[in-house]
Amino acid sequence: MICLIxxxxxxxxxxxxxxxKKEYNCNDENMNISVFRGDEDRMKDVYEDLITPPxxxxxxxxxxxxxxxxTTKKVKKDDEQLKYFEKxxxxxxxxxxxxxxxxxxxxxxKKVVKQLLGSVEVFKYDKVNHxxxxxxxxKAIKRRDATIDDDALELLLKRVDDSLEKVANEVEKLCLxxxxxxxxxxxxxxSKPLDENVFDLTSAILQKDxxxxxxxxxxxMILNEEPIKLIVLIANQMRLIYQVxxxxxxxxxxxxxGKILSINHYRLKYLRQEGQDxxxxxxxxxxxxxxxxxxxxxxxxxxxxxxxxxxxxxx
Numbered sequence: 001m002i003c004l005i006x007x008x009x010x011x012x013x014x015x016x017x018x019x020x021k022k023e024y025n026c027n028d029e030n031m032n033i034s035v036f037r038g039d040e041d042r043m044k045d046v047y048e049d050l051i052t053p054p055x056x057x058x059x060x061x062x063x064x065x066x067x068x069x070x071t072t073k074k075v076k077k078d079d080e081q082l083k084y085f086e087k088x089x090x091x092x093x094x095x096x097x098x099x100x101x102x103x104x105x106x107x108x109x110k111k112v113v114k115q116l117l118g119s120v121e122v123f124k125y126d127k128v129n130h131x132x133x134x135x136x137x138x139k140a141i142k143r144r145d146a147t148i149d150d151d152a153l154e155l156l157l158k159r160v161d162d163s164l165e166k167v168a169n170e171v172e173k174l175c176l177x178x179x180x181x182x183x184x185x186x187x188x189x190x191s192k193p194l195d196e197n198v199f200d201l202t203s204a205i206l207q208k209d210x211x212x213x214x215x216x217x218x219x220x221m222i223l224n225e226e227p228i229k230l231i232v233l234i235a236n237q238m239r240l241i242y243q244v245x246x247x248x249x250x251x252x253x254x255x256x257x258g259k260i261l262s263i264n265h266y267r268l269k270y271l272r273q274e275g276q277d278x279x280x281x282x283x284x285x286x287x288x289x290x291x292x293x294x295x296x297x298x299x300x301x302x303x304x305x306x307x308x309x310x311x312x313x314x315x
Contacts, residue, residue: 038067
């Protein structure tokens with residue numbers, strides 16, 4: 001048996017892989033499972049493992065993760081990798097061969113990719129949309145005899161960036177803490193991702209709220225975030241606000257803007273709100289200053305921490 005598990009929803013992919021392991025009773029305890037990485041291991045070794053029969057059990061599983069040589073990513077051409085992969089598809093001696101790839105960029109121009117997609121059992125998991133995740137999260141909380149306020153659910157999904165895997169972990173923790181999940185509980189228990197901290201810092205900079213911006217900045221320094229990285233992220237955040245304002249002005253709706261800029265529902269909502277009070281020229285001026293600051297730091301004209309702090313003082 002050969003199957004391909006791929007797509008962008010890692011949580012569902014992991015569930016499928018776990019169900020296959022359970023179905024065929026393949027695990028470390030039975031010593032009948034092997035895991036290889038296509039970007040590190042030789043396909044020759046994978047092939048030799050595939051054609052070696054199991055010793056103590058009826059079934060054996062070989063998992064190949066990250067087969068970058070099958071994708072559009074630029075990797076060093078290796079004909080031997082492809083040759084042995086083709087042999088794996090045609091001569092696996094009844095071993096369960098699972099190709100697992102967290103992505104959706106297979107190079108369908110390659111003969112071996114066409115062969116793979118056309119001759120094996122395929123399980124593809126696309127990214128679950130925001131509304132399905134929202135509904136599933138509420139149901140998962142209800143199954144644990146708990147409830148969540150609307151604003152708390154919105155904050156939770158924002159902080160986990162609509163990731164099913166992260167949602168599952170956080171729901172378990174929140175429901176153990178309380179049977180009525182409020183905004184404050186989510187704010188306390190679910191840590192802010194770097195993007196949210198940068199968004200808050202960018203907001204404080206644009207509002208010229210120096211007390212707030214330095215409080216967030218010092219928190220980020222305690223977390224050992226690099227000033228140069230922060231400069232780039234702040235500039236990117238401002239650029240996104242600028243792009244959203246421009247697209248809104250041209251008459252695009254939220255769905256179209258989200259698709260053009262590859263941003264989710266929650267992030268777009270906050271970007272739109274944030275951009276209402278700022279002029280396009282003001283945003284461009286800030287982006288230009290950050291660009292010049294980046295050059296000055298990289299050419300050694302100013303210390304990175306001092307440079308960012310001076311930018312925030314002068315803004």
